[in-house]
Amino acid sequence: EGKIAGLYDLERTLGKGHFAVVKLARHVFTGQRVAVKVIDKSKLAGEAAGQLLQEVRCMKLVQHPNVVRLYEVIDTHAKLYLILELGDGGDMFDHIMRHEGGLTEAQAKHYFAQIVHAISYCHKLHVVHRDLKPENVVFFQEQGVVKLTDFGFSNRFQPGKMLTTSCGSLAYSAPEILLGDEYDAPAVDIWSLGVILYMLVCGQPPFQEANDSETLTMIMDCRYTIPPHVSAQCADLISRMLQRDPKQRASLEQIEGHPWLQGVDPSPASRCLLPLTSHKRVSQEEHEIILQAMTCGNIADRDTIQEALEADRYNHITATYFLLAERMLRE
Incomplete structure (x- = not known):
């Protein structure tokens, strides 16, 4: 069990999901460290199996310096292994939790611009992520960048055509997904970007009440408070993404062109050669x-x-x- 086909030595577990475990592993021939998503095929029903194929398809399509790289897919009778680039600095959720009251706006800008850059690239390829949250943003300290990971809910979309599947986590989900409506794919990622930016500068999610039904009400009413330490420009950008009506939400071009993000290098990752x-x-x-x-x-x-x-x-x-x-x- 500690080896995959003699090619990788599996080490400790990094995380667990519904059908999958993510493990640290070493590529035997080169000695390089990688992350391995181990998917138990016996736990996959028809729909989940289809979604898994989507995940692999979308990851192969999205090759970008701010997206975690898929190196190899190993398909065995019982399991599917996705060999992925390994982040050396933990995820953004842990990073935010270590900074009470949020990161400085300069730091937040640096990270947020890269996430927007990655999502903008995905949407140009008609890939929607649908599970954007700080847990799915990984730090690469050696490279000094952040990268998007976990395309488990991702899908291809056709511009102007609506999607129906509800997915993602409550605190980050757009109102239209929670209502079970048909929705415009790119707009749900924009909402989640608003939640991420809020978390970066405030240190906690905008909608998080004592229980799910209260949280749901807050999301539906689009009710959140911005602490006084957040600059007016940053608050304005958050409010343009956290719009109840998807048609009113800022587009990625508008986000990239927003005054708060001016003068930020959106892609320090493209200058470092990895991956x-x-x-x-x-x-x-x-x-x-x-x-x-x-x-x-x-x-x-x-x-x-x-x-x-x-x-x-x-x-x-x-x-x-x-x-x-x-x-x-x-x-």
Whole structure:
């Protein structure tokens, strides 16, 4: 049980969900650390199985410096393993909880701009996340960036077409999802972005009462209070996202162009080279060294490696290639 097909050594558990456990693991050949989402297929009913395929499909589509990288998919009879980039700094929820009363606005801007950048990219590819919350934003301290993870509720959408599935967590869910209405996909992510920004600067969720029914009422009435330490510009941006009517919510372009976010670098991650989203970003010399190491290590022959890279596979060959390349870049 401690190994996946001899390719990864599984270590401690990092988190648990309904169908899945996330474990820390080590890629045996390169020694690189990764996160592994282990999904128990026996627990998946028809709808959940379909959603899992969506998660994998959306993660393959969304390759962005502020999105956790999917390296490899290993499908066995009983389990499905998603091999993911490992964050070294915990999640944003823990980070917020360590700062009573919220982060400074300068810090909040730095992180929020990156999350907006990632979501903007997802929406351009017609992928809606639907479970945006601080627990699903991971810190990468070595790279100095935050990245979006857990596409377990994500889906493709067609602009102008409504979705119906209700999902996500109560405190972060838009009113239209909680009402069980049809909804415009991008607008539900915008609402959740409003909740995240509020949490970043206030240190707690905007809608969180003693019990769920009270919380629900607050969300439906869009009732929340902004503490006096929050600047007028920041409060204005929050209010533009936390609009009861989805049509009144700010678009991503409006959020990116809002005065509060001006002068912030939305993508410090694109300047650091990790994770590598394409083999084309590796120099010819490095490419040769990696091919050499992989052929000597009996991972595969040169042609097979080249073919797997060209075809954008998510198998052990491409995972080993990218983990080796990233190790070289780190060194």
